[in-house]
Amino acid sequence: MTSTTPKVGFVSLGCPKATVDSERILTQLRTEGYQLVPSYEDADVVVVNTCGFIDSAKAESLDAIGEALAENGRVIVTGCMGVEEEHIRQVHPSVLAVTGPQQYEQVVNAVHEVVPPQVDHDPFVDLVPPQGIKLTPRHYAYLKISEGCNHSCSFCIIPSMRGKLASRPVGDVLSEAERLVKSGVQELLVISQDTSAYGVDLKYKLDFWDGRPVKTRMLELCEALSSMGVWVRLHYVYPYPNVDDVIPLMAEGKLLPYLDIPFQHASPKVLKAMKRPAFEDKTLARIKKWREICPELTIRSTFIVGFPGETEQDFQYLLDWLTEAQLDRVGCFKYSPVDGAPANELEGAVPEEVKQERWERFMAHQQQISAARLQRKIGREIEVLIDEVDEEGAIGRSSADAPEIDGMVYLNGEQSLQPGDKVNVRVTHADEYDLWAELL
DSSP: OOTTOOEEEEEEOSSHHHHHHHHHHHHHHHHTTOEEOSSTTTOSEEEEEEOOSSHHHHHHHHHHHHHHHHHTSOEEEEEGGGGGHHHHHHHOTTOSEEOOTTOHHHHHHHHHHHSOOOTTOOTTTSOOOTTOOOSSOTTEEEEEOEEOOSOOOTTOOHHHHHOSOEEOOHHHHHHHHHHHHHTTOOEEEEEOSOGGGTTGGGTTOEEEETTEEEESSHHHHHHHHGGGSSEEEEOSOOOOGGGGGGHHHHHTTSSOSEEEOOOBOOOHHHHHHHTOSSOOTTHHHHHHHHHHHOTTOEEEEEEEESOTTOOHHHHHHHHHHHHHHOOSEEEEEEOOOOTTOGGGGOSOOOOHHHHHHHHHHHHHHHHHHHHHHHHTTTTOEEEEEEEEEETTEEEEEOTTOOTTTSOOEEEETOOSOOTTOEEEEEEEEEOSSOEEEEEO
16 A cells, blocks of 8 residues: 555444445445545544434443544534435534435545545555455345335434335345355354334345246345354344244244244334334244244343323333243333334323333343343353454353343353364353353
8 A cells, every 4th residue: 555545544333234334335445446444633634424323322422523623624524414404414513424314426426535545546456345444344245125114103213314214125235244254254143223114115026036936025135145154133123913924934943933023012102102013912922932933942132211291100010911922032122212203292201210220120020030030041052153252251142142242151260262163162151141061
């Protein structure tokens, strides 16, 4: 690299979907000869990919922009909070450009204007790996299958930020997955705003991959991914009836027996106020049926407590539902109003101290369930994917654990392993969230 190589710093905030956006922007810049640098002082310009989902995320985004301006001075803003350009410019009038989510070309063009690309750059000599630039460790990768969402949940502004559902052609998705697997990826994490709805907008159009026809639909996508010989994990799955079709694939060991389903609540009254899709009283019966077909199934979910109008009776209904559902991994948020969300207009705001108290009761209740479910794994043999090795040993994840949100499996004293190794272990100990195990 010559000293004239233009250098870009990058700050990526928010969810895995934003991480994929960042990877696409970085891959394009790298293809054009830009060097990516890890510090503010070395960068000719800094790009901040923001999150705008809830108020605390917006505050974090504004702080990150402020820090980049203070340390470097030349800042381009993109991502979900980019739809609020006026708000960003009120707080930080000196940002150079603001673009919204998925606007890859506009971000790259904004970088060109601040720091023009090298004229003599040869993309055939200065190689970018075929799988593109990744922000995750080498052994796992997020595979984004669609953008946007067709729902209008009253607490959410994602459709207004990211638009209606737009599925990627299944041939493109599978080709990307193949490139990732060839580059050494051991686990594909399938993400979107609504994975179960994949292909609805394209009327499940027939596409081609590897010379054979494949429908643009969740089941066919999963079947094709399962042929690649790596872990395949499904995220953000709404429990529509078509989810029943993928459970047998999990039972056969073709997909990881793991579903990330954002239930959000259990009380029919609260769910109605939330305008949640595909929820009815039969959810518990379906969970039971899934577990009969695939006893190994891990279900992770997120819930909101303190939603406007939530009574003590609604909350108690939720706790009883949790006892019945026996979910493995659960996150919980206290309801916080998001600018532009219809839920802000609902009556019956829950006082902050009541939200806090319900959140604490929820977490304590679920912790007992999670701990009891993990205790049952002691003595069992499981497969683990190693994420890191330090002076105390190796740390990995089982099929029940997604990166950064679920638990870990600790293998004390095992220093000969490498990240990306898959090993069989016996579980020796468990707490509320994590397992300890020994190599077989």
